[in-house]
Amino acid sequence: MAQANISVTESQFRCPICLEVLNDPVSIPCGHTYCMRCINKYWDQVDATSQFSCPQCRDAFSPRPVLRRNTVPPEQHC
Ligand SMILES: [Zn+2]
Numbered sequence: 001m002a003q004a005n006i007s008v009t010e011s012q013f014r015c016p017i018c019l020e021v022l023n024d025p026v027s028i029p030c031g032h033t034y035c036m037r038c039i040n041k042y043w044d045q046v047d048a049t050s051q052f053s054c055p056q057c058r059d060a061f062s063p064r065p066v067l068r069r070n071t072v073p074p075e076q077h078c
């Protein structure tokens with residue numbers, strides 16, 4: 001039985017580079033999210049002397065930001 005398995009939540013988190021659902025999502029300092037693989041590949045093509053920029057908002061970062069996994073923090077609100 002084949003059924004489309006894309007939830008509304010998932011479809012909101014597509015990677016602007018590969019246009020797939022985010023795989024290993026990481027946030028960069030501007031707040032945009034990409035696949036770890038995609039943003040690494042994107043920045044690997046950047047000249048070492050230029051800044052690393054967000055493909056979406058063009059915010060530039062230097063040095064290359066450390067990518068951290070996008071983890072959802074446990075809800076602490078009352
Ligand atoms: Zn991607």
Ligand SMILES: [Zn+2]
Pocket residue numbers: 030031032054055056057058059
């Ligand atoms: Zn951005």
